[in-house]
Amino acid sequence: MDLRGFIDRCEEIGELKRIKAEVDWNLEISHISKINEEGGGPALVFENVKGYSSPVLTGAFGTPRRLSIAMGMKETYSMCDLSKTWMKYSLGKVIPAREVSTGPVMENIDTVDSVNMEKFPVPKFYPLDGGRYIGTAVFLVIRDPESGKINLGTYRMQMLDNKRCGVQILPGKRGERILKKYQKMGKKMPAAAVIGCDPLLFMAGALQQEGVSQYDVVGSVRGEPTEFIISDFTGLPIPATAEIVLEGEIDPNNLQAEGPFGEYTGYYTDEINKEIKKPCLEVQRVLHRNNAHLWATSVGRPVTDIHMLLAFTRNASLWTDLEQMRIPGIQSVYIPPEAAGRFWAIASVKQSYPGHSNQVANAIIASTTGSYGIKGVIVVDEDIKADDIGRVLWAMSVRYDPLRDTEILKRGRSTPLDPALDPDSNKLITSRILIDATTPYEWENKPKEIALDEETLAKVRSRWQEYGF
Ligand SMILES: Cc1cc2nc3c(=O)[nH]c(=O)nc-3n(C[C@H](O)[C@H](O)[C@H](O)COP(=O)(O)O)c2cc1C
CATH class of the missing domain: 2.30.110.10 (Electron Transport, Fmn-binding Protein; Chain A)
Known part of the structure; x- marks a missing residue:
């Protein structure tokens, strides 16, 4: 082509x-x-x-x-x-x-x-x-x-x-x-x-x-x-x-x-x-x-085609990095175009051991792609796809405890184009936040999530048109 x-x-x-x-x-x-x-x-x-x-x-x-x-x-x-x-x-x-x-x-x-x-x-x-x-x-x-x-x-x-x-x-x-x-x-x-x-x-x-x-x-x-x-x-x-x-x-x-x-x-x-x-x-x-x-691309405030491209390519290379690092359990990875295609990454993980979600967050910012310019990482459980922003926010609301689940790292490589950094500094270093919005793997008594009754659900589905929908 x-x-x-x-x-x-x-x-x-x-x-x-x-x-x-x-x-x-x-x-x-x-x-x-x-x-x-x-x-x-x-x-x-x-x-x-x-x-x-x-x-x-x-x-x-x-x-x-x-x-x-x-x-x-x-x-x-x-x-x-x-x-x-x-x-x-x-x-x-x-x-x-x-x-x-x-x-x-x-x-x-x-x-x-x-x-x-x-x-x-x-x-x-x-x-x-x-x-x-x-x-x-x-x-x-x-x-x-x-x-x-x-x-x-x-x-x-x-x-x-x-x-x-x-x-x-x-x-x-x-x-x-x-x-x-x-x-x-x-x-x-x-x-x-x-x-x-x-x-x-x-x-x-x-x-x-x-x-x-x-x-x-x-x-x-x-x-x-x-x-x-x-x-x-x-x-x-x-x-x-x-x-x-x-x-x-x-x-x-x-x-x-x-x-x-x-x-x-x-x-x-x-x-x-x-x-x-x-x-x-x-x-x-x-x-x-x-x-x-x-x-030519158009530039300026997100979302333009440049953000779509940045989000896509960075996500592809981040996911490749994680695969090469052999981090198990990764279900999906997403860098949203709305985050200018580079500043935040979200990952969904199927946890298999204590600290697994934390390993994923750290791997992201240690990877070749993630070590440059990413300011925030959010990790969610396997039931949420990384690009389902609504559910990611839900996880941050009901599975995340800021004191327990937040890590702030003081020094990471920044992009000098970040307008959040002091223009009078050299803008080469940024801090980062890791947000673990998963339910801790090691908890014996995990909160019970609501689920619909399967039998009733099947019945309701079969009668759906009868209800006048
Ligand atoms: C549309 C677009 C514009 C970019 N503009 C620049 C830029 O002006 N300067 C820069 O250093 N990186 C820019 N980048 C990011 C680089 O292309 C990217 O970091 C790439 O890996 C740089 O290649 P290198 O690491 O081999 O030098 C841009 C990326 C895209 C998609």
């Missing part, structure tokens, strides 16, 4: 609308997209952007139905079940990516003098944004100079001018660690930013699984190999059917002011008060398909 295959499939089942009216890249596209998303609307393809002939796609992942399409499912799965499916496939048979000699991405090649990112209808999202953001549904391909391994990472990208992009690689990310290696070697880092591709590849760019090739993971989930071309310019593997690829170098010693940007937390980032310098991609070659589709 490529982006166009995804668009076609969404359109076939009424999950996508083409906007033919003329729209402006300056705020109008993002505002239409936000209102549409808040009303649970379809994905949008803007075909008539003022001054441009190529389209913009937004709202791709706004609903579980469209996420299911991206995953290649015939039916609609819940977010929780989608994450479980990803977890199962990604831990199954590895389907390695396959090199091909060429692909549609090579239809147009703009070499250094002709590079002009303004040829694409790049949106400006919010009034106080620092500029136009070309990379919101993007991933950056780089190579670790020591291990030779390829890394994909999604980092927002602002068009600083028509040949340079600010790239917000946050502290501690693999991307940052790799960039530092190039710095130590006194070299610039070759990089390729991919905009528009198989939706699973974009999802994989946001995965935090260590030591795996995201191209291979996507192959395993998709059931067929990801096809890539080795760029004759950067030597990096790029998806053969990508819409747009920006190729160039990042000089670790040449940071540039980037932002502010209205982020997925619903707040502007800190650059609103101070200038923050970020890595900068000097774009030296642009590859793109004919009529390149510029894919």
Whole structure:
């Protein structure tokens, strides 16, 4: 599947609308997209952007139905079940990516003098944004100079001018660690930013699984190999059917002011008060398909498609981590999109020994995924599905005793984008809360839960229509 295959499939089942009216890249596209998303609307393809002939796609992942399409499912799965499916496939048979000699991405090649990112209808999202953001549904391909391994990472990208992009690689990310290696070697880092591709590849760019090739993971989930071309310019593997690829170098010693940007937390980032310098991609070659589709997410307050994506990918990688840690009894795991897709995690566990639920909560925040940015974990018993928020609140009301069942941890890795942390601190550390909303396993006399009488229930069911319902 490529982006166009995804668009076609969404359109076939009424999950996508083409906007033919003329729209402006300056705020109008993002505002239409936000209102549409808040009303649970379809994905949008803007075909008539003022001054441009190529389209913009937004709202791709706004609903579980469209996420299911991206995953290649015939039916609609819940977010929780989608994450479980990803977890199962990604831990199954590895389907390695396959090199091909060429692909549609090579239809147009703009070499250094002709590079002009303004040829694409790049949106400006919010009034106080620092500029136009070309990379919101993007991933950056780089190579670790020591291990030779390829890394994909999604980092927002602002068009600083028509040949340079600010790239917000946050502290501690693999991307940052790799960039530092190039710095130590006194070299610039070759990089390729991919905009528009198989939706699973974009999802994989946001995965935090260590030591795996995201191209291979996507192959395993998709059931067929990801096809890539080795760029004759950067030597990096790029998806053969990508819409747009920006190729160039990042000089670790040449940071540039980037932002502010209205982020997925619903707040502007800190650059609103101070200038923050970020890595900068000097774009030296642009590859793109004919009529390149510029894919953009909408951002801002939850829930947008970015929160759906974050919730899905983080949940999938958290569940994978827990599986790999061999924690028994896990029934379901859920990171709600309403929690901005990252700050809270809920797990349901079938307890088999004293302290089991506590082990699950601790495992979540000790895992690769959960150790970054999660502020709260709630554990419930097996009778409640992790994504059944109503029942989770019920468990917190009737099974949870705050003094007994709460643990506060003082220091964990935070995302610097968290607006709840003091803007004048470095925002790298957050506290965490673990809430155990299960009935303690070791209690001999457990409270008796009310259940309906089975015999009467069967009788009532059989007479249901008789009652006039
Ligand atoms: C739409 C979207 C935008 C993101 N923006 C950023 C960003 O600007 N900076 C960043 O460091 N991480 C961002 N992330 C999260 C990273 O993609 C994620 O942490 C990923 O694992 C980073 O890869 P790395 O650890 O290999 O560097 C974003 C994720 C998504 C889905």
